[in-house]
Amino acid sequence: MMTDQIEDIERSVVKERASAFYEPLSAWWDENARDFPWRFGKTSSWGVLISEVMSQQTPMSRVLPYWNTWMSVWPEPADLARATPAEVITAWGTLGYPRRALRLRECAQTIVKRHNGKVPSTYEELTALPGIGDYTASAVLSFYFHQRITVIDTNIRRVLSRSVEGTESLGGSATVQEKKIANLALPDDTHASVIWNQATMELGATVCTAKNPLCDDCPLQEKCVFLAAGKPGLGQKRTRPRQSFTGTNRQVRGLILKALRSNISHKLEYSDVQKIWDNHAQLDECIASLDEDGLIVIGKNHAIALP
Ligand code: SF4
Structure with missing residues (x-):
């Protein structure tokens, strides 16, 4: 069979599977969407x-x-x-x-x-x-503007990869295939496309989560290809596991900013900064990177302040 014929079949399978998900997903969204103040037309x-x-x-x-x-x-x-x-x-x-x-x-x-x-x-x-x-x-x-456009974030990628393709989404940047699936899955109707984007994202955030998908509570369970296949490779990642937060430069940068925020003048002498973290080489590295990012300014005698 010619490659473009195979592609046509794949396209139609993806479209068919995704369109079968729309009704249960949209009903689930109506019942379960969290009521944030930036949703449902409540903000600008x-x-x-x-x-x-x-x-x-x-x-x-x-x-x-x-x-x-x-x-x-x-x-x-x-x-x-x-x-x-x-x-x-x-x-x-x-x-x-x-x-x-x-x-x-x-x-x-x-x-x-x-x-x-x-x-x-x-x-x-x-x-x-x-x-x-x-x-x-x-x-x-x-x-907000209710235009028909594909939205791709990690939650949407995970839901589509699992339910439509039957494979685990491996994280990292979105692949060409993931973008293709997301474009094909988006309903043609503009109103439906808006519901689809929000509902798929919400499902990924609350039900089809990375480590413990709650398949028993999922509106897609009857037709989910990943569930039917026994959830192969659940939790696998392309990227290395995240470094634990404790002891990282991210933690030290956060502590420096926290100290500056809580000081009424938003300034700290270097002697006070040194009390924040024992490893002074790491502390200096973090001060330099915060300065480079424009998040602090360094003054006389290495005093620091919010900009
Ligand atoms: S059935 Fe399970 S794996 Fe499939 S979409 Fe729902 S939560 Fe995710």
Whole structure:
């Protein structure tokens, strides 16, 4: 058989399997979707964008109090654009990867300059903003602007890889095959595509989780290819297991920022910084990297401060 004929058969199998999932998935979403304030049309495009940036690498339940604070202090891009770096780093708290806070501020400033303070509604304009990549742009376009666009994150990849293909998603960057499956699986109807994206992502976050998928509670269990095959390779990863957090530079960087945030002047003398961590070589390395990332400034006698 010719290769393109095989591809046609594969395409039709993927489409058929995915379309059989739509009804149970959408019914499950109606019953089980968590009621976050950035869902169901309760916030602005800016609120959705903030939630998507915050929830990358951070579970939505942890994001909630931070999102509430940010939206009450900076409800529009113009408000965040006027904030100081020290204010946004402080408000970011312990959300992790604090460079995201500075990038969001830059993003807000660009929205004010280029788009009159309104979040743009095209993929090209969104991905041209600082800190906004393919995932965030697609999520904002689908979830807020209700456009038909494929959204790919680790949860969606895992659900599709398992339920449609019957294989474990191995993590790392999305493969060509995973992108192809996600594009084929997306319903043609625009409204259905929005439900599909949100429901698949939610299922991956709460039911079809990486280590312990709750197949007994899953709306796709009857037709899931992975379950039928006995969950081959469950939990396998392409990437190395994550280094434990304790003792890492990430932990030390977090402790330095925490000390600066909790000091009323947002400044610390070097003698006080040295009390944060015993390994001073590692401490200095972390101070240098925070400075390089624009998250702190180094002053006289190695005193440090939020920018
Ligand atoms: S049946 Fe199990 S493996 Fe299949 S999609 Fe549902 S939770 Fe995931």
